[in-house]
Amino acid sequence: MSVIGRKIWHVAANILSVIISLIVLIPLVVLFVNSFKTSAEANQMTLSLPEKWMFENYATVIEQGKLVTSFFNGLLYATGSVIVIIIVVSLAAFVISRNMKGTNRFLYYFIISGIAMPINNVSLMKVMQAFHLVNTRFGIILLYAAINIPLSLFLAYGFVETIPREIDEAAVIDGCTPWQLFTRIIAPLLKPIVSTLFVLDFMAIWNDFTMPLYYLNNSAKWPMTLAVYNFFGAFQNSWNLVAADIMLTLLPVLIVFIVGQKYIVGGVSAGSVKG
DSSP, X not given: OOHHHHHHHHHHHHHHHHHHHHHHHXXXXXXXXXXXXXXXXXXXXXXXXXXXOOTHHHHHHXXXXXXHHHHHHHHHHHHHHHHHHHHHHHHHHHHHHHOOSHHHHXXXXXXXXXXXXXXXXXXXXXHHHHTTOTTOHHHHHHHHHHHHHHHHHHHHHHHHHTSOHHHHHHHHHTTOOHHHIIIIIIHHHTHHXXXXXXXXXXXXXXXXXXXXXXXXXXXXXXXXXXXXHHHHHHSTTOHHHHHXXXXXXXXXXXXXXXXXXXXXXXXXXXXXXOO
16 A cells, blocks of 8 residues: 555544544533533533533432432442452453363353343343342342353453463472462463453443343332433433433443553453454
């Protein structure tokens, strides 16, 4: 490709990137601007700045939308599930990658098949009821962990496979037990993929709407996604308050994404080398 051709390609790629970015960012900007307007101004949902910045909209939303309780519920579900996922997946990926034979091979492919399989909510409800996990915080944490383990294991396995086995052999020669080998040698090397899994799984769980809707009947246990749904039903004519509510719900996941975006690219790339 000639120099002129490469320049044209770079310009076209940059223009396309700008267009895609605007498609994503403009709705967020519209929500942000309208969250500070009066109810009458916000009904138009335009990009025009408000005549008077209504900061009290956020105070109203926090008080009437019960967002403090919902925030801590969502934080508990996301953080608790991610911790379970990381512990289980890290151990499983190490064991399976170092002995990919027989039962381990079957278990690996059986688990990652969950990536493509749809969730049967009728059967899942029966299982949750049998173990008395419906409408419990512990039950929703386990449910989220089970749903997100297949993809997480696939990524973690690919990453562990890139760690040379010579490291294992050297540690064993020095007298390490299998547990010491994992905790002292392998676990510190898993920081990139652990960071990636934390960001990806946290965002997926925080943004989920259907699982709490089906399996949490008590509004005091709802995360922020359901709190927004409930708030919209009560204030559907107050778009300024709805916009403020949505912005508060988006804020935690935006922070997690911005802080952890560098780990997403690196971790996913490393975890997709083998699988």
